[in-house]
Amino acid sequence: AIRMTQSPSSLSASTGDRVTITCRASQGISSYLAWYQQKPGKAPKLLIYAASTLQSGVPSRFSGSGSGTDFTLTISCLQSEDFATYYCQQYYSYPAVFGGGTKVEIK
């Protein structure tokens, strides 16, 4: 199975900061990558699919880029409601695999 590695595993940031999270696949996955946001005690929420396409209703401060093995999720101006854990997920091949998550905490 393809392995998905996220970095960092956690980060501290302040409201208004620009935040970048990376996700690396163990083999090429083209653009078959999704990003999710999960808040404590809540279900995951789809943010981005096809590596860079914003899901309907997701604020434009979120963006995704990359293809092949290296991907990034960027939050351009961190808001209070963005403090959460973020997961990448590949859907290029079976089985679907999630990254280990990146927890974005308040500095």
Place this chain on the structure above:
Amino acid sequence: EVQLVESGGGLVQPGGSLRLSCAASGFTFSSYWMHWVRQAPGKGLVWVSRINSDGSSTSYADSVKGRFTISRDNAKNTLYLQMNSLRAEDTAVYYCARDVGFEYYMDVWGKGTTVTVSS
């Protein structure tokens, strides 16, 4: 409103069985693939199983293959996960989720139901 509501979680002894349900509403359930994804306490998301729209095709993570069975009743708009031979490592919150459309990623998630396997 598109909604998924899981039920059936609880405390079960190792080796026991449990059946989870997921009631769907607000969309044409029979048109969508569905998934189960789990999350152990303090850990990340792990895909468990997928079923196609008419129930004729299923797939499983290696960790649950032969022990878990996914099924659906499109007349009742309900997804199921039958879990047998449960182990401590199956302890997790189990989410049902809707596939976006034959893609293996998910755009609608339920709130989850908690399964605890312990003696």
